[in-house]
Amino acid sequence: MGKSVRPAREEEVSSPPGTTPEGEISPGRIDRSSGGDKNSGKELLQVVEFLLGRERYAVDLFDVKEVVEYTTITKLPNTASYMRGIIDLRGEITTIIDLKERLRIPTGPDIDEENCRIIVLDEKITKAKTGIMVDDVLSVSTFDRNDIDSTSAADVDDDSAILGIIKKKVKEKEKEQEKNELIIWIDVKHLLRDMDIGEGMTAA
Amino acid sequence: MSFIDDMKIGKKLIGGFLIMVIILVAVAAVGYINMGVLDAGDTALYEDRTVPIGQLGNVDADFQHIRAEAYRYIYVPASRETIKGTTLPELRANIRKNMDAYHATDLTTAEEKVLADFDMNYAAFSTQYDALIAAADKNDMKSVDAALSADSPLITARTATVKALDDMITINIDEAKKIADANTALYNSSSMMMIIATIVGVIIAIALALYLSRSITRPLDQAVKNLQEMGNGHLGNRLKLNRKDEIGEMAATMDQFSEDLQVQVVGTMKKIAAGDLTANVKAKDSQDEITPALIQMTDAINRLVADAGVLSKAAVEGKLDTRADASKHQGDYRKVVEGVNAMLDAVIGPLNVAAEYVDRISKGDIPAKITDQYHGDFNEIKNNLNNCIDNLNALVADAGVLSNAAVEGKLDTRADASKHQGDYRKVVEGVNDTLDAVIGPVNETMKICNKYAAGDFTARWPSGLTTPGDFQKLKEALDNIGIQVSKALIAINQQVTDLAAGAEEANASVEEVSAGAGQVAKNSSEVSVNAEKSMTGIEQVQKAMEDLSRTIQEVATRADGTAKLVQDTTVYSREGMDRAKKTEIGMQGITRSSNDVNQIILEIKGQMDRISEIVNLITDLANQTNLLALNAAIEAARAGDAGRGFAVVATEVKSLAVESRASADKISEMINSLQNQTNNAVDAVTAANTGVKEGSAALDETLASFNKIVSAIDQISNNVSEVAAASEEQAASVEEVTASISEVNGLMQNTVKEATDAAAASEESSAAIDQISKVIGNVNTIVDKVTKEVSQFRC
Numbered sequence: 001m002g003k004s005v006r007p008a009r010e011e012e013v014s015s016p017p018g019t020t021p022e023g024e025i026s027p028g029r030i031d032r033s034s035g036g037d038k039n040s041g042k043e044l045l046q047v048v049e050f051l052l053g054r055e056r057y058a059v060d061l062f063d064v065k066e067v068v069e070y071t072t073i074t075k076l077p078n079t080a081s082y083m084r085g086i087i088d089l090r091g092e093i094t095t096i097i098d099l100k101e102r103l104r105i106p107t108g109p110d111i112d113e114e115n116c117r118i119i120v121l122d123e124k125i126t127k128a129k130t131g132i133m134v135d136d137v138l139s140v141s142t143f144d145r146n147d148i149d150s151t152s153a154a155d156v157d158d159d160s161a162i163l164g165i166i167k168k169k170v171k172e173k174e175k176e177q178e179k180n181e182l183i184i185w186i187d188v189k190h191l192l193r194d195m196d197i198g199e200g201m202t203a204a
Numbered sequence: 205m206s207f208i209d210d211m212k213i214g215k216k217l218i219g220g221f222l223i224m225v226i227i228l229v230a231v232a233a234v235g236y237i238n239m240g241v242l243d244a245g246d247t248a249l250y251e252d253r254t255v256p257i258g259q260l261g262n263v264d265a266d267f268q269h270i271r272a273e274a275y276r277y278i279y280v281p282a283s284r285e286t287i288k289g290t291t292l293p294e295l296r297a298n299i300r301k302n303m304d305a306y307h308a309t310d311l312t313t314a315e316e317k318v319l320a321d322f323d324m325n326y327a328a329f330s331t332q333y334d335a336l337i338a339a340a341d342k343n344d345m346k347s348v349d350a351a352l353s354a355d356s357p358l359i360t361a362r363t364a365t366v367k368a369l370d371d372m373i374t375i376n377i378d379e380a381k382k383i384a385d386a387n388t389a390l391y392n393s394s395s396m397m398m399i400i401a402t403i404v405g406v407i408i409a410i411a412l413a414l415y416l417s418r419s420i421t422r423p424l425d426q427a428v429k430n431l432q433e434m435g436n437g438h439l440g441n442r443l444k445l446n447r448k449d450e451i452g453e454m455a456a457t458m459d460q461f462s463e464d465l466q467v468q469v470v471g472t473m474k475k476i477a478a479g480d481l482t483a484n485v486k487a488k489d490s491q492d493e494i495t496p497a498l499i500q501m502t503d504a505i506n507r508l509v510a511d512a513g514v515l516s517k518a519a520v521e522g523k524l525d526t527r528a529d530a531s532k533h534q535g536d537y538r539k540v541v542e543g544v545n546a547m548l549d550a551v552i553g554p555l556n557v558a559a560e561y562v563d564r565i566s567k568g569d570i571p572a573k574i575t576d577q578y579h580g581d582f583n584e585i586k587n588n589l590n591n592c593i594d595n596l597n598a599l600v601a602d603a604g605v606l607s608n609a610a611v612e613g614k615l616d617t618r619a620d621a622s623k624h625q626g627d628y629r630k631v632v633e634g635v636n637d638t639l640d641a642v643i644g645p646v647n648e649t650m651k652i653c654n655k656y657a658a659g660d661f662t663a664r665w666p667s668g669l670t671t672p673g674d675f676q677k678l679k680e681a682l683d684n685i686g687i688q689v690s691k692a693l694i695a696i697n698q699q700v701t702d703l704a705a706g707a708e709e710a711n712a713s714v715e716e717v718s719a720g721a722g723q724v725a726k727n728s729s730e731v732s733v734n735a736e737k738s739m740t741g742i743e744q745v746q747k748a749m750e751d752l753s754r755t756i757q758e759v760a761t762r763a764d765g766t767a768k769l770v771q772d773t774t775v776y777s778r779e780g781m782d783r784a785k786k787t788e789i790g791m792q793g794i795t796r797s798s799n800d801v802n803q804i805i806l807e808i809k810g811q812m813d814r815i816s817e818i819v820n821l822i823t824d825l826a827n828q829t830n831l832l833a834l835n836a837a838i839e840a841a842r843a844g845d846a847g848r849g850f851a852v853v854a855t856e857v858k859s860l861a862v863e864s865r866a867s868a869d870k871i872s873e874m875i876n877s878l879q880n881q882t883n884n885a886v887d888a889v890t891a892a893n894t895g896v897k898e899g900s901a902a903l904d905e906t907l908a909s910f911n912k913i914v915s916a917i918d919q920i921s922n923n924v925s926e927v928a929a930a931s932e933e934q935a936a937s938v939e940e941v942t943a944s945i946s947e948v949n950g951l952m953q954n955t956v957k958e959a960t961d962a963a964a965a966s967e968e969s970s971a972a973i974d975q976i977s978k979v980i981g982n983v984n985t986i987v988d989k990v991t992k993e994v995s996q997f998r999c
Contacts, residue, residue, distance in 0.1 A: 046841050048834075062842065066835045069828075117831070139858070140837035 043145040047166070049138040049183060050119065053105045056138070056183045058166060063122050063188045067137045070116045084133055087118070094120065094129040102191065125189050132188070143168070148185065161190035209419060209447035214776055216449070220416045221783045224906065227405035228787060228899050232794050234401050235892045238394030239801060242888060245387040246808075249881065252310050253380035257874060259302040260373050264867055266295045266302075267369065268860055271362060274333065275853050278340045278348055288337065296330070306372075315375050322368035329361035352852075366863075373867075377874055384881045391888045402895045406902045413909045420773070421916050423451045428923045430458055431766065435759060435927045439466040454769060458762075465758070472498050477747065481506050494754060501750055505743055508537050512739050515544055520729050524552040540742055547731065547955060554582035555724070561589050562717075562973055568980075570596050581963030588967065596977060599628050603981075606635050607988060615643045627978045634985065645675035699986040706979040713972040713979075720965040720972070727958045727965070734958070738951040763924045770917050770924075777917070781910045784903055791900050795893060802889045809882045812875055819872045826865035833858030 047058035048067075068089065073096055075085040082102040087094050096118060100107060118131040143166050150164035166183040208216060270292065277287050303322075311319065332351065336358060339347035351358045423445050433441045439462050443455035472485050481502050487495045511528040518526030527548065530541040557574060564571045573590045577583075602619035609617030618639065621632040648666070674695065836854035840847030 048838065061838060064838055066838060067831060069831060137831075137834055140834065140841060140854075 045143045045145060045148065045166075047141055047143065047183075047185065048119065049141055050117070050134040051136040051138060052100050052103065052134055053108060055105075056181065057099075057134070058141075058183045058185045059119070059188050061140060063125055065120045065122045068118050068120060068131070070114055070118060070133075087131070089120065089129070089131070092129050094118075094131050097130065097132050099132045099134055099191075103186075121188060121192075126192065130192070141168070161187045163187045208415075209452070210449060212449050213420060213451070213773070214779075216416055216419070217776055217780045218783075220412050221780060221787075223412055224409045224902075225783075225787055227408055228791065228903075231398070231401045231405050231895060231899055234394075235398050235794075235798075235895060238390070238397065239798070239889070239892060241390055241394070242387060242885060243801075245383060245390060246881070246885060249380055249383045249387070249878070253376050253383065254874075254878065256306050256309050257373060257376050257380070257871070259306050260369060260376065261867060261871055263299050263302045263306075264366075264369050264373075265864070266299045267365065268864065270295050270299075270333070272856070272860055274336060275856055277337060279849060279853065284341075299326075312375070312379065315372060318368050318371045318375065322365060322372065325361050325364040325368055329358065329365050332356075332358035332361055373870060377870070377877075380874065381877065384877060387881060388884055391884055395888060395891045398892065398895045402898050406898065409902050410905065413906055417909055417913055420451070420913065423447070423455065424916070424920060427451065427455055427458060427766075428920055430455075430462075431762060431927055432923065434458075434462065434465075434762070437755075439470065450769065450772070454765075461762075469494055469498065469754070473747065473751070476502060476505070481509075493757070497750060497754060501747070504534065504537055507532055508540065508739060508743070511541055512544075512736055515548075516729075516733075516736060519548070519731075524548055524555070536742055536745070540739055543952075550582075551731075554578055554585055558585055558589065561593075565592065565596070565973060566976065570600070581960055585963060585967070592974065592977075595625070595628055598623060599631065599981065602632055603635070603984065606639070610639070610988075615639055615646065627974075628981075631978070631981045631985065638985075638989070641673070641675070645679070699989060703983050703986055706982050709975065709979050713975045716968065716972040720968045723961070723965040727961050731955050731958050734951050734954050738948045741947045741951070759927055763927055766920065766924050770920050773917050774914065777910050777913050781907060784906050784910070788900060788903050791896055791903065794896050795900075798889050798892050798896065802886065802893075805882060805885050805889060809879065809886070812879050812882060816872060816875050816879075819868050819875060822868040823865055823872070826861045826868060829861035830858060830865070833861055 046061040048061055048064050049056055049058050051057070071087050071089075073085040073087055076083065079085075082098045084096040084098045084101075087096055099105075116133050116135060117137045118133055119137060120129070120131045123129065147167050148164045149167065163185045166185050167180040168183055169178050170181045171178055211219070273287050273291055273295070277284055303319075307319070336348065336351045339351065350356060353359075423443075426443055426445070430441050430443055442459045442462065444459065445452050445455040447455075468485060475482075476498075485495045485498055487499075511532070515526065515528050518524075527545050528541045530538050530545060533541050557576070561571055561574070570593055573593055574586045576586070578586050602623070606617060606619050609615070618636045619632045621629050621636060624632050833854050836857065837851055840851035840854055843850070
């Protein structure tokens with residue numbers, strides 16, 4: 001029972017936005033976003049939202065290939081602490097990086113690894129097949145560039161690889177008023193660059 | 205509470221058990237009724253709330269299915285026939301069926317309102333949906349897009365329908381929660397009632413058991429103590445229990461018995477001991493053994509005293525041949541009378557023989573020797589009499605020889621004096637001396653007489669010849685016959701005076717004899733006094749013996765009665781134990797029933813667990829669907845324009861997955877709360893079981909109380925045995941009897957001593973008789989002398 005209770009509560013929080021963008025991601029909008037990505041002045045950004053600890057994060061949709069469930073990870077000796085190991089994904093050896101460990105986010109005691117998700121990254125940006133381990137993947141969302149605050153990210157250390165803060169409007173169910181939810185937008189490529197995988201990619 | 209004391213023990217015990225059974229039934233009834241109420245609550249919870257929730261869940265799932273089918277219908281033209289022909293009607297029929305079933309349940313006003321909303325919105329949705337399908341059939345994608353865009357009538361109707369469904373589920377959950385809370389409150393109150401009823405029942409049962417067992421054991425203890433006191437001979441105690449049950453009757457009988465023993469028997473015995481033989485007691489009935497024994501004892505002692513009085517009076521009066529009739533007495537009394545008779549026989553025979561012999565000797569008729577055999581001092585009397593006869597015979601023989609010789613003129617003849625002793629020898633020597641003194645002068649006288657015969661009257665005594673004493677007178681008589689004759693007469697007078705003195709002596713001796721006889725009489729009276737004392741001693745012996753036998757008999761009778769009562773009490777205790785065991789069987793039946801209830805609740809719990817598993821499976825599927833939708837969305841985004849339509853589907857699928865997971869979570873919450881209720885029900889049944897166990901424990905305690913009663917009865921038996929042991933102490937009285945017998949022995953020795961005194965007196969009397977004989981001898985000698993002198997004068 002306990003297994004299903006925790007994600008249910010998080011899902012409840014994400015459910016209203018899940019319902020709200022239902023209208024937003026209408027075929028018309030997507031049409032404009034894909035078309036206006038290069039041409040239009042009103043830029044749209046498509047991201048994959050996910051959860052690390054209590055905070056929401058986002059990565060560029062085009063850096064993501066797919067999301068898979070957690071499977072047993074085989075550990076590798078003599079590697080950095082954020083290198084969780086490797087898994088066999090449909091016959092391909094995939095390296096798994098623990099993003100929380102990498103970003104030094106403290107792990108809550110009640111997190112069950114079995115409920116984690118693995119975001120498999122696009123092969124364009126990696127040398128070998130790579131996945132990042134996150135607590136949960138929430139949704140695929142489209143944002144206007146105006147909703148992204150990149151200035152505050154400039155003050156932060158370069159190592160954190162933060163591209164900006166996304167302000168997401170959330171309609172609270174009970175109070176019927178809008179409120180901004182902050183999502184941390186990170187650069188996966190930058191993070192990978194610090195590691196062997198990313199650098200190899202750049203070299204190639 | 206004296207009416208309980210007055211109740212028979214059996215009724216008392218049966219009443220106690222009935223009260224306990226009533227208490228147990230009351231406790232069981234309270235538990236049973238409360239369990240029935242709880243069961244009704246559970247049934248309502250299941251029928252009115254749990255089933256509708258399932259139906260509503262099905263409706264929700266079907267509705268979502270219809271919704272999803274729309275997209276499939278739009279984007280997968282190949283499946284349109286199947287969807288339109290089969291799937292949609294089936295789903296709609298299912299929704300209608302479930303909603304009708306929900307209509308049929310007991311609905312609140314709020315539910316009815318929401319249900320009306322649902323019906324309205326569902327109808328609107330169905331109309332819009334059909335329009336959408338029609339548009340799709342015409343490939344009018346603009347109308348389709350318009351219908352699928354936000355705030356379109358279709359979306360609004362769908363949202364409202366989903367909301368109405370959610371509201372209905374929420375209301376049902378709330379109602380279920382209320383019923384569950386009511387069940388919990390009911391369980392709490394009923395468990396409190398059970399606990400109070402059980403505690404009150406246990407307290408009443410324990411108090412009753414304690415009171416009953418005390419009301420039986422306490423007076424029994426008193427009775428046992430009283431019996432012990434009676435066994436020790438303390439008859440002053442009275443129980444005075446003012447109650448009417450068996451114990452009260454026993455106590456009253458014991459009091460009456462103590463009273464009889466103290467006043468009648470012991471009082472009478474004290475009177476007899478004080479010498480008052482006039483005790484007047486009457487036998488209670490033909491089987492009374494105590495009083496007749498007292499009367500018999502009094503009669504026997506009276507007869508003995510009467511005979512002893514007759515014998516002692518006769519002995520004092522000298523009637524030694526008087527005897528008591530021993531056949532009138534029994535046992536040791538007869539031995540006493542026979543002993544006194546035998547003592548009189550032993551004294552009187554030798555006394556008669558001695559008196560006869562002395563009488564004959566005094567008359568000169570010397571009898572033959574006594575040849576009869578006598579014992580002890582009587583034998584000495586016999587020997588002395590025989591000696592006396594021998595000596596007298598020898599003396600008479602010698603006297604005869606001498607007198608014959610003198611008669612024949614043979615004056616030379618002498619008796620042998622050495623053959624005689626004492627005064628007898630003096631007599632013989634005197635005779636011899638007399639003859640010696642007589643023979644010379646006689647010879648001279650004969651010479652002178654011869655001369656006188658020859659005519660020589662001048663003849664005179666020669667001067668050379670001494671003429672001592674009387675022979676001088678003889679000479680002078682010869683010289684002067686007249687003077688001699690007168691002088692001879694003077695000598696005769698002299699002898700007569702001697703004779704008179706001898707007679708006086710004889711008289712004195714006879715007086716001594718009479719004095720000796722007096723002492724014999726006195727000793728005889730002492731003997732009789734001693735005999736009286738011995739009789740008194742033997743009376744005490746008899747009394748002690750009777751006391752002993754009677755006391756032991758009474759103790760045995762009482763011990764038998766007590767043993768019978770103890771047996772009755774054991775029977776009652778067994779009956780009580782049997783009843784308690786039956787009650788225990790009833791308690792086991794109650795336990796079995798509550799175990800059955802427990803079993804049913806456990807089955808319900810198992811079914812709940814299965815439902816949870818299914819819900820988990822749904823949750824799992826929803827998660828998978830969610831993941832698939834995410835990946836579909838990613839793929840669609842990456843595909844750009846080509847994936848535009850697919851992105852919509854992915855989003856819908858995702859929201860569907862999210863909603864089904866939310867529903868599944870709600871159901872699982874509900875199941876959780878139902879499981880909590882079930883656990884509460886299990887707890888309630890467990891509490892009921894505990895109550896029943898406590899009742900069983902109270903029963904066990906009751907059984908233990910009975911065991912205590914049985915052990916108390918065992919103690920009573922032990923005490924009865926102690927009473928029997930106490931009767932052994934009575935054997936000590938036998939030693940008293942022995943002491944009394946030795947006293948009698950001492951008295952008999954006194955009697956023997958007195959008899960010895962009597963013998964000494966007899967010896968004295970025989971000495972006196974000797975002297976009498978001596979005097980008689982003297983008299984005889986004198987008579988002889990006189991005769992000789994007279995005959996000399998004739999010559």
